[in-house]
Amino acid sequence: MSEVTGTNYLECLLKSWQAKPIESLSWLNQLRAQAIDRVSTQKLPTKRDEEWRFTDISPLTTLPYRPSQPDVNLRIQDIQHLFLDEVKNRLVFVDGYYSLQLSAVANPALVIGNLPALLSTHASILESHLGQYARFDQNVFTALSTAFLRDGAVIIAPRNTVIADPIHVIFIATQHEVTSYPRCLLIGESGSQITLIEDYVALQEAAYITNAVTEVSLAGNARAQHIRIQRESTQAFHFANCAVALAHASHYQSVSITQGARISRHNLDVRLTDEAAECTIDGLTLISGHQLADTHTCIDHSKPNGTSHQQHKCIADDTAHAVFNGKIIVRPHAQRTNSSQSSRNLLLSKTAQVDTKPQLEIFADDVKCAHGATVGQLDPEEIFYLRSRGLSEKAARNLLTYAFGAEIINRIPVISLKQQLAQTVLEQTQSN
Amino acid sequence: MIIENSPTILSVQGLRASINGTEILKGIDLTVKSGEIHAIMGLNGSGKSTFSKVLAGHPSYEVTGGTIQFEGKNLLELPPEERARAGLFLAFQYPIEIPGVANTQFLRLAYNTVQAQRGKEELDPLEFDDFVREKMKLLEMKPDFLDRSVNEGFSGGEKKRNEILQMALLEPKLSVLDETDSGLDIDALKIVANGVNRLTNKDNATILVTHYQRLLDYIVPDFVHVMQAGRIVMTGGKELALELETRGYDWITANKQQDAGVSA
Ligand SMILES: Nc1ncnc2c1ncn2[C@@H]1O[C@H](COP(=O)(O)OP(=O)(O)OP(=O)(O)O)[C@@H](O)[C@H]1O
Ligand SMILES: [Mg+2]
Numbered sequence: 001m002s003e004v005t006g007t008n009y010l011e012c013l014l015k016s017w018q019a020k021p022i023e024s025l026s027w028l029n030q031l032r033a034q035a036i037d038r039v040s041t042q043k044l045p046t047k048r049d050e051e052w053r054f055t056d057i058s059p060l061t062t063l064p065y066r067p068s069q070p071d072v073n074l075r076i077q078d079i080q081h082l083f084l085d086e087v088k089n090r091l092v093f094v095d096g097y098y099s100l101q102l103s104a105v106a107n108p109a110l111v112i113g114n115l116p117a118l119l120s121t122h123a124s125i126l127e128s129h130l131g132q133y134a135r136f137d138q139n140v141f142t143a144l145s146t147a148f149l150r151d152g153a154v155i156i157a158p159r160n161t162v163i164a165d166p167i168h169v170i171f172i173a174t175q176h177e178v179t180s181y182p183r184c185l186l187i188g189e190s191g192s193q194i195t196l197i198e199d200y201v202a203l204q205e206a207a208y209i210t211n212a213v214t215e216v217s218l219a220g221n222a223r224a225q226h227i228r229i230q231r232e233s234t235q236a237f238h239f240a241n242c243a244v245a246l247a248h249a250s251h252y253q254s255v256s257i258t259q260g261a262r263i264s265r266h267n268l269d270v271r272l273t274d275e276a277a278e279c280t281i282d283g284l285t286l287i288s289g290h291q292l293a294d295t296h297t298c299i300d301h302s303k304p305n306g307t308s309h310q311q312h313k314c315i316a317d318d319t320a321h322a323v324f325n326g327k328i329i330v331r332p333h334a335q336r337t338n339s340s341q342s343s344r345n346l347l348l349s350k351t352a353q354v355d356t357k358p359q360l361e362i363f364a365d366d367v368k369c370a371h372g373a374t375v376g377q378l379d380p381e382e383i384f385y386l387r388s389r390g391l392s393e394k395a396a397r398n399l400l401t402y403a404f405g406a407e408i409i410n411r412i413p414v415i416s417l418k419q420q421l422a423q424t425v426l427e428q429t430q431s432n
Numbered sequence: 433m434i435i436e437n438s439p440t441i442l443s444v445q446g447l448r449a450s451i452n453g454t455e456i457l458k459g460i461d462l463t464v465k466s467g468e469i470h471a472i473m474g475l476n477g478s479g480k481s482t483f484s485k486v487l488a489g490h491p492s493y494e495v496t497g498g499t500i501q502f503e504g505k506n507l508l509e510l511p512p513e514e515r516a517r518a519g520l521f522l523a524f525q526y527p528i529e530i531p532g533v534a535n536t537q538f539l540r541l542a543y544n545t546v547q548a549q550r551g552k553e554e555l556d557p558l559e560f561d562d563f564v565r566e567k568m569k570l571l572e573m574k575p576d577f578l579d580r581s582v583n584e585g586f587s588g589g590e591k592k593r594n595e596i597l598q599m600a601l602l603e604p605k606l607s608v609l610d611e612t613d614s615g616l617d618i619d620a621l622k623i624v625a626n627g628v629n630r631l632t633n634k635d636n637a638t639i640l641v642t643h644y645q646r647l648l649d650y651i652v653p654d655f656v657h658v659m660q661a662g663r664i665v666m667t668g669g670k671e672l673a674l675e676l677e678t679r680g681y682d683w684i685t686a687n688k689q690q691d692a693g694v695s696a
Pocket of ligand 2: 480481482525610611
């Protein structure tokens with residue numbers, strides 16, 4: 001095995017990608033070529049980079065993570081436990097590769113499928129959206145994803161169409177010491193409504209890298225609910241870049257749950273590009289052991305009358321380390337912006353750590369911006385109240401920890417998923 | 433009601449307790465027998481809530497002297513949850529809000545814990561739902577309080593009703609109601625008092641902490657105690673509350689000083 005470390009790591013990664021598929025579409029080839037170009041001019045971030053100062057990813061480069069191969073034989077019964085009652089359309093990707101057998105596509109009212117299959121039928125809409133929001137000039141992970149662009153979930157909610165049943169996109173990790181590149185594109189045409197569940201799961205404890213990129217574009221008056229569950233192996237590295245563009249009076253609701261990975265980094269960039277757009281961004285990080293979970297969000301108001309509400313919560317146990325950096329930009333023209341952000345954090349042990357930082361950059365004068373951050377332990381008065389009703393101290397602590405997280409989980413608009421997660425959180429908070 | 437030869441439920445002797453090194457309770461003596469209703473009155477800061485919380489086992493208070501016997505057990509040896517399971521109930525002066533825990537989940541957990549302790553049957557969510565709705569009728573509470581988070585956003589009066597609902601579910605041996613009447617409107621006061629009256633019987637006992645005679649019109653106490661600076665300084669029948677209503681507390685202080693003067 002060749003030694004892949006430090007500076008030449010990216011080079012080696014690029015070289016290892018032998019099967020660069022040549023598409024007949026020149027725009028796609030061009031996009032990839034640009035991205036490859038960008039990879040070669042960038043470096044992996046280190047703790048010296050301001051944006052990465054809490055997150056040391058050097059362990060990543062000590063293992064020769066090859067690109068994953070499309071060669072596993074997962075059966076439907078292996079993943080059935082992940083299925084949700086409400087879902088009629090499901091796209092399943094195994095180590096980044098689309099699995100036709102495991103997927104189910106049933107709704108003729110929307111466009112849904114794997115990227116290569118839609119390239120010929122939906123070339124122009126894909127060309128105008130794919131790679132346009134998740135910018136790769138500043139981000140080496142997005143650049144890598146775009147350079148390696150192949151399979152990907154594509155969902156298009158057509159004009160004025162309400163898709164009542166949620167779309168479930170499952171990215172399953174099965175291989176050791178590989179890197180996979182999950183990719184997702186959601187396009188909500190004007191007046192459409194849709195719910196997307198993006199689900200990252202591992203079927204076993206293994207070390208691997210997930211480098212995920214998701215793009216969401218909502219046209220005028222479109223609405224989307226976007227749920228993101230990261231439940232990777234606790235040995236895995238998970239890097240995710242999600243970029244969202246919101247047009248006039250569109251409405252975006254996002255709930256992100258981070259439970260897995262040894263080291264994870266989730267960037268969520270939401271741009272309110274036109275007037276009266278609205279977003280609600282909620283997040284819950286629930287980690288223990290040696291896990292590190294870093295969430296960076298950026299909500300960028302560039303036009304008037306925008307609204308954004310954000311609540312992020314972290315629960316850290318043992319020696320886990322949670323990071324939340326919430327940037328809110330209100331540009332000069334974005335008058336009458338109404339924005340709120342709250343970061344609440346719960347430390348369950350003396351050695352757990354949370355770094356939370358609101359970052360407000362406000363250039364308009366007529367705005368309402370509220371923000372607050374707290375880091376604390378469980379409230380002794382709440383514990384006493386529960387004990388005075390007969391609950392043991394442990395049961396009381398568990399219930400309160402669960403409740404702290406449940407506030408975010410309860411925002412998930414899909415009942416079966418909400419129950420599934422509530423159950424795992426309940427179990428997780430009762431394990432120690 | 434005062435019953436002859438009725439068994440003692442609570443016996444407090446010379447109880448002293450402090451918080452952060454400040455002594456708040458300075459020697460409390462109190463005996464409560466089965467069937468009795470006791471009222472404890474006294475100025476703000478005299479130690480009524482402290483006494484209630486020490487009874488319930490609040491870990492912030494350090495008991496520095498005295499004893500508490502509850503149904504023959506040494507209460508001070510028990511952690512709060514075991515006191516609750518043994519049949520002690522405190523309705524908080526300021527009930528705690530617990531966002532994220534559905535009231536019904538909390539009530540069922542508490543109910544089942546206590547039931548299990550008593551060797552009785554636990555209820556599943558459906559059975560419990562029927563059961564708790566019946567109890568809520570007693571207090572004229574709307575069923576949507578079940579789905580909301582524990583006390584979160586409840587008005588002051590709604591919180592107090594939720595406390596009494598818990599009392600109704602747990603069927604304690606001894607209930608300590610710390611200013612359950614404060615913040616209730618007249619109608620709510622009647623409803624809550626009526627609820628409490630229906631829960632009291634010859635086999636349990638109640639301690640009412642209150643500032644107002646008004647409550648005692650509805651729940652008639654057998655004894656009224658006056659607390660001052662961490663001690664019970666005077667005990668009488670229900671007419672003592674009326675006297676306090678008209679005369680205030682000054683005369684007691686005067687009396688006490690006189691007493692002290694005599695005994696010194
Ligand atoms: N942490 C603390 N440190 C110091 N003193 C305290 C602390 N907590 C309570 N006290 C004091 O203990 C005294 C008794 O308080 P307590 O709440 O028991 O009074 P109370 O009789 O219930 O009053 P109220 O009628 O206003 O409810 C008060 O003087 C209060 O300031
Ligand atoms: Mg008090």
